[in-house]
Amino acid sequence: MSNFFTDNNDIQFLFDHFDLAEIAAIQERETPNGTADYLPSDLDDVVDNYRKILEIIGDIAANTLAPSANQVDAEGNTHNASEGTVTLHPLVRQNIDRLTQADMMGFTLPRKYGGLNCPILIYTMATEIIARGDCSFMNLFGLQGIADTIYAFASEEIQDDYLPKFASGEVSGAMVLTEPDAGSDLQAVRLRADEQPDGTWVLNGVKRFITNGCGEVLLVLARSEHDIKDGRGLSLFVCERSPAVKVRCLEKKLGIHGSPTCELTFENTPARLIGERKRGLITYVLALMNGARLGIASQSLGVAEAAYRLARTYANSREQFGAPIERLAPVAELVVEMQVKIEAMRALTYETARVCDLENNTNRLLERNADALSDEEKKVLKQNSRTYKRLNAMLTPMSKYYGAEGCISVATDTIQVLGGSGYIKDYPAERYLRDARITSLYEGTSQLQVVAAIKGITSGVFASYAESFEKKSYSESYSDSELEALKAVLIKNREELQSAIEFVKTQSGAYVELVARQLVDAAMSILIGHYFLGQAEKNDRKKKVAELFITNQTPIIAMKCAQAKQGSMQVLSDYELLAGPVPAA
Numbered sequence: 001m002s003n004f005f006t007d008n009n010d011i012q013f014l015f016d017h018f019d020l021a022e023i024a025a026i027q028e029r030e031t032p033n034g035t036a037d038y039l040p041s042d043l044d045d046v047v048d049n050y051r052k053i054l055e056i057i058g059d060i061a062a063n064t065l066a067p068s069a070n071q072v073d074a075e076g077n078t079h080n081a082s083e084g085t086v087t088l089h090p091l092v093r094q095n096i097d098r099l100t101q102a103d104m105m106g107f108t109l110p111r112k113y114g115g116l117n118c119p120i121l122i123y124t125m126a127t128e129i130i131a132r133g134d135c136s137f138m139n140l141f142g143l144q145g146i147a148d149t150i151y152a153f154a155s156e157e158i159q160d161d162y163l164p165k166f167a168s169g170e171v172s173g174a175m176v177l178t179e180p181d182a183g184s185d186l187q188a189v190r191l192r193a194d195e196q197p198d199g200t201w202v203l204n205g206v207k208r209f210i211t212n213g214c215g216e217v218l219l220v221l222a223r224s225e226h227d228i229k230d231g232r233g234l235s236l237f238v239c240e241r242s243p244a245v246k247v248r249c250l251e252k253k254l255g256i257h258g259s260p261t262c263e264l265t266f267e268n269t270p271a272r273l274i275g276e277r278k279r280g281l282i283t284y285v286l287a288l289m290n291g292a293r294l295g296i297a298s299q300s301l302g303v304a305e306a307a308y309r310l311a312r313t314y315a316n317s318r319e320q321f322g323a324p325i326e327r328l329a330p331v332a333e334l335v336v337e338m339q340v341k342i343e344a345m346r347a348l349t350y351e352t353a354r355v356c357d358l359e360n361n362t363n364r365l366l367e368r369n370a371d372a373l374s375d376e377e378k379k380v381l382k383q384n385s386r387t388y389k390r391l392n393a394m395l396t397p398m399s400k401y402y403g404a405e406g407c408i409s410v411a412t413d414t415i416q417v418l419g420g421s422g423y424i425k426d427y428p429a430e431r432y433l434r435d436a437r438i439t440s441l442y443e444g445t446s447q448l449q450v451v452a453a454i455k456g457i458t459s460g461v462f463a464s465y466a467e468s469f470e471k472k473s474y475s476e477s478y479s480d481s482e483l484e485a486l487k488a489v490l491i492k493n494r495e496e497l498q499s500a501i502e503f504v505k506t507q508s509g510a511y512v513e514l515v516a517r518q519l520v521d522a523a524m525s526i527l528i529g530h531y532f533l534g535q536a537e538k539n540d541r542k543k544k545v546a547e548l549f550i551t552n553q554t555p556i557i558a559m560k561c562a563q564a565k566q567g568s569m570q571v572l573s574d575y576e577l578l579a580g581p582v583p584a585a
Helices: 011-016 020-029 043-075 090-101 119-135 137-140 146-152 154-170 279-315 330-366 375-418 427-441 444-460 461-471 480-506 509-514 516-536 540-564 575-579
Strands: 076-082 085-087 173-176 194-195 201-211 217-223 234-239 245-250 261-274
Touching: 011 043, 011 119, 011 330, 020 201, 020 330, 043 090, 043 119, 043 137, 043 330, 043 427, 076 245, 085 119, 085 245, 090 137, 090 217, 090 509, 119 137, 119 279, 119 330, 137 279, 137 427, 146 154, 146 217, 146 234, 146 261, 146 279, 154 217, 173 201, 173 279, 194 217, 201 217, 201 234, 217 279, 234 279, 245 540, 279 330, 279 375, 279 427, 330 375, 330 516, 330 540, 375 427, 375 444, 375 461, 375 480, 444 461, 444 480, 444 509, 444 516, 444 575, 461 480, 461 516, 480 509, 480 540, 516 540
Parallel strands: 173 217
Antiparallel strands: 076 085, 194 201, 201 261, 217 234, 234 261, 245 261
């Protein structure tokens, strides 16, 4: 029996590398348990339970999800047009049932509601493993974030009504945000929410591109203040699947065929307000989307891992000119680049998840333990919370952008390694590429992630964060001279990038956005280099990974900085000339 957790040395290394006991300490302390059947005896028990959970997920991904992925991709789900409903593929339903039987559908919810009370870092690992089994099914598993949003912002009454059902697998959810004329610009949402004389609400309108829109519980962004046209007029609502919500169609997509993407119509649909009016987009959806973006980063990892393993196996077994093709230098280079890229994606994604846990746990301490804290303790926690929030605002779009683009690159290179065999359906390489392509589009395109991440770079968040690795508060230098030399290279890279940042800050806002990608790319490479150095202290192989990554990225960082300092606006000033005329219809 294969297992997608125990066969992945890098995930297991990182599981031990991070201080999970530190995360678990506050997670357990500040989360309600109610009358849960199981309570851990100590922190070692908590961490051991995390490992057992990932082993279960690894088993299900390898032995239930992966074997059915090709068939689900070929056959998809069924739209019942006359009823306005969707019937999931039997194997998709089987996958849901298998996870439900294993009690894996309340991953991050408190035990009070029947959840597993796992931190985001463990959930991120699990999401990667699930996506390796079947990228499309990860969308159903990953929508547990709907329950997290209800737990974070809804009334206790709504929590009690829905969270046990999420944890038991009785219901699945959907985040119902996008409309035909409101994609990335959610401030343009027009779906109406009208309060009734008795204080209840009804929804009317259309939503599009809704992942799992056929789910039983829908979180809907709607305009409750009809005289306010921007994001301040939006509120968040929860409603249930009913005849008042119809699936108008299932989108015919390039990939992720097992994930139903729906167009929905709402006709006087009864709904309940989440939290407060007017905060739907500004507070609640932004939090929901940050979690979703981290989920896409981990989904990207899973697809890339599956694709890489196919390429690595093929390169080892396929013989040409009397030897395996991995003996050919160009193929060997490609395979190594793919593996290092995945480890870089994982380092950034998992570190982002860890920082998310630190922010969430800090806020838990402030909110639920305020009476026991001194004024000085509150002051320190509030400062930490602000620091983590700013850091997450930069790292989350970085991890989504880097993961999605890396995933597409690895899936493309897998087909290249397989040659003609990768282009046909005898191998799943073409499915991996089709599935990978969505990751840079949904939950905000790569371009929007760059625009979001650049704020942390120009505001000084990146510089402070990078300098914390340079200072290494627990040790001013690495004990290994080679690691210390590589750190010196990263310091020089950061200084070069800082020079480019200072130049860019003197330019117009349009110029900042124009060169944002160069600055974000350089910043990510520097941070990942530091992550690899930290890992290399505990693992000799990681020292070689760090050396290769930093050596290869250094000239690229120099190039990115030089591009950013050119000061040319030609792409914008000469756009009509360079882009050419709009093609005739």
